[in-house]
Amino acid sequence: MQINPFNNLPKLNKIDAINILKKPFNEVKHSADYYKAVFHLANYPCEESEIALLNFITLDYNQLEFKIARRKAVEVLAFFDCKKAIPIIADYLENDDSYLVETAVWSLGKLKCNDIDIINKICSILYMDSNNKRVVIQTLTYLGVEKEIEKIRSLLNEKESSNALKGACLAALIKLAGEKNKLTELKDFLRSSNQNDRHCAVQDIINAGHLSMIPFLVKAPISPSFKIQAIDSLWPNELLFNDNVSLINSLDLVIFDDPLKITTLELQNFQKDITFLIDQLFHTDFNRCYYSMKELQKFSCNEILYHLNINWDKAKVDYGAIYFFINIYRFLLLKGFYDKELQAKVEFLLSNNWPDYIKFKSTAIQILGYLNDAKFFQNIYQFSDEKLTPFWKNRYTTLLVLQDKHTSAKKDFAKLFLSDSHRFVRLKAKQIYSS
Secondary structure, three states: OOOOOOOOOOOOOHHHHHHHHHOOHHHOOOOOHHHHHHHHHOOOOOHHHHHHHHHHHOOOOOOHHHHHHHHHHHHHHHHOOOHHHHHHHHHHHHOOOHHHHHHHHHHHHHOOOOOHHHHHHHHHHHHOOOOOHHHHHHHHHHHOOOOOHHHHHHHHHOOOOOHHHHHHHHHHHHHHHOOHHHHHHHHHHHHOOOHHHHHHHHHHHHHHOOHHHHHHHOOOOOOHHHHHHHHHHHOOOOOOEEOOEEHHHHHHHHHHOOHHHOOOOOOOOOOOOHHHHHHHOOOOOHHHHHHHHHHHOOOOHHHHHHHHHHOHHHHOOOHHHHHHHHHHHHHHHHOOOOOOHHHHHHHHHOOOOOOOOOOHHHHHHHHHHHHOHHHHHHHHHHHHOOOOOOOHHHHHHHHHHHHOOOOOOHHHHHHOOOOOOOHHHHHHHHHHHHO
16 A cells, blocks of 8 residues: 555645544535545644544544545554554454455554554454455564464465465465475466456565565566565665675666566467557556567567557557557667657656656656757756656666766766665666766
């Protein structure tokens, strides 16, 4: 769970948000006002916000809109690390709202609850007919609770257990019982035909805590956002190598995201004509998208460019499709094929129309670096400024582009990043500065 980075709701200040949460349900103007208030209060971590959220979650209305907002409030209190919320949140472990139970379990883990009675309540969910067992096992793994190892083992061996549940069980046995032989089974879930299972496997790999899984992870047919999150979570220190894994090589592979280096899964009855392949770039399954990108490279560059351009207007309103379109534009650019419209496309993607953490921005930075040295270096001060470029991946990408530039000022530009708040950016800057 995470606080939604796509803040598209109308802005709300702290006082207004708190005042909304104080109103009875029949006095709020819109049914979604509670959720909006909680969502924006997440931006104001302080005692006043905590008190407002604590008071809010103790209310009890039957309306679905209230229940959704209460779940979010519990989550926000966990992000605030509000320890005094623990006993209140624990009361929801037996609630009839299964989604609230799941949020409560996750939040108690996030808050590092060590109350044995509450932990026993969490454990008891494993013995119920519940859909929350995956998050329970994840929470027990995070808290280092070993008492349910045998129950977890039995859930792993049950035929009825989903892959998502089995993955959580494997991570728990690896982390809590030291059963490293389970790593191979966990790795296999990265090749599941179900994309959701692949996504769950990434979180399970994080929970298992083994850096040795990174080389397999970076080649999996999943969004690079999941890979970046995993590397960031698994690599806690400022070292270039760990367990024979190169941090820089792993990050560079993910950011460049060459489809030819992705281990795609075979697809049955997959058409190979260019119209179908372009259409697949709009699909939500990244395996289909990567597979299509590989097949597209068998066509002539002129033909690919033509079909990308005539579909651009459709793609530019779909941020998932944009990522794959812009990656193919980059592939063509590296082969010397592009047109005068590419610069405008890149400027559109780097504009403030999009949040900095959207995945295609790093590819747009790469294209800018290949396409126009002058504009890239004009923007490098913006790209190095954490206030203007808050997502560390984009600052790192800027260095990735800078690395290949032949300029006497390379070290001076790298110096801009040496004091970056993110360890990976500092490491990349040091690598360039010391070369």
